[in-house]
Amino acid sequence: MVSLQLTDLSAAYRGKTVLSGISTPALQGGQLVALLGPNGAGKSTLFRRIFGLLSGPGKILVEGVTSARPIAYMPQDNGARPVLSVYESILLARMQGRRLKVLSEDHAEVERVLNLLGIAHLRSQNVGDLSGGQRQMVNAAQALAQQPQILLMDEPTSALDLSRQLDLLSLLRRLAQDEGLLIVIALHDLGHALRFADTAMVIDQGRLAACGPTDEVVTPMLLREVFDVEARVEPCSRGAPQLIVEGRAMRQREPA
Numbered sequence: 001m002v003s004l005q006l007t008d009l010s011a012a013y014r015g016k017t018v019l020s021g022i023s024t025p026a027l028q029g030g031q032l033v034a035l036l037g038p039n040g041a042g043k044s045t046l047f048r049r050i051f052g053l054l055s056g057p058g059k060i061l062v063e064g065v066t067s068a069r070p071i072a073y074m075p076q077d078n079g080a081r082p083v084l085s086v087y088e089s090i091l092l093a094r095m096q097g098r099r100l101k102v103l104s105e106d107h108a109e110v111e112r113v114l115n116l117l118g119i120a121h122l123r124s125q126n127v128g129d130l131s132g133g134q135r136q137m138v139n140a141a142q143a144l145a146q147q148p149q150i151l152l153m154d155e156p157t158s159a160l161d162l163s164r165q166l167d168l169l170s171l172l173r174r175l176a177q178d179e180g181l182l183i184v185i186a187l188h189d190l191g192h193a194l195r196f197a198d199t200a201m202v203i204d205q206g207r208l209a210a211c212g213p214t215d216e217v218v219t220p221m222l223l224r225e226v227f228d229v230e231a232r233v234e235p236c237s238r239g240a241p242q243l244i245v246e247g248r249a250m251r252q253r254e255p256a
């Protein structure tokens with residue numbers, strides 16, 4: 001099983017440190033991890049650092065690797081080329097860093113992912129003609145088609161309607177559980193994190209504020225101190241944890 005462990009990880013832009021001393025236990029495949037934190041906390045930066053787009057001090061230990069490219073990264077905006085069709089853009093994402101020749105298994109994988117995400121009907125459309133939500137689904141397909149063991153997804157549901165948010169998060173959770181993937185998703189919806197994520201990692205002002213089982217991490221104190229809201233978690237009639245938000249906390253933070 002794949003695992004990812006961060007030790008004393010830092011990152012900076014032009015000499016300004018925005019992430020420091022991030023250490024986690026070994027995050028094991030098979031789980032969905034929610035990366036949480038206010039705007040500007042450092043979530044995207046952490047993804048770039050783990051994926052190798054940024055260098056810096058600290059150690060990233062990936063164990064249990066069985067493929068040449070174990071990590072895929074879905075940024076908030078991946079700048080997919082608008083003139084390509086959906087099918088071509090997913091195939092291209094799969095082929096990056098691999099051999100040049102496209103094999104039948106590559107086409108089969110693109111088909112699989114199109115169907116998995118329910119976007120097969122978009123296959124021939126140009127990426128530039130898609131709606132924001134459709135483009136986000138294509139971005140997710142591009143990441144999944146790489147068949148990673150570790151999938152880093154930066155706010156993959158931000159442009160989706162509510163039913164598609166639930167569909168995508170359910171699918172990701174199922175993929176993690178059934179195929180042993182480690183999936184880390186940055187989310188602003190703490191209710192979704194409570195409902196879908198096994199583990200929550202909270203970044204606040206570039207530092208790790210908490211990392212552990214989601215229901216133990218997302219507490220009224222953390223919601224007040226990190227997110228500036230008065231809120232509590234209560235089980236709904238079906239027993240699922242729900243976030244009840246009362247309002248802004250009295251103490252307000254500096255703007256991000």
Ligand SMILES: Nc1ncnc2c1ncn2[C@@H]1O[C@H](COP(=O)(O)OP(=O)(O)OP(=O)(O)O)[C@@H](O)[C@H]1O
Pocket residue numbers: 013018037038039040041042043044045046256
């Ligand atoms: N390319 C860049 N150059 C300089 N500073 C940057 C760059 N990208 C991000 N930053 C700064 O790094 C800090 C962390 O940004 P980051 O995008 O990682 O936050 P985030 O938690 O993903 O925020 P959000 O929830 O708003 O997407 C912010 O202060 C931001 O202004």
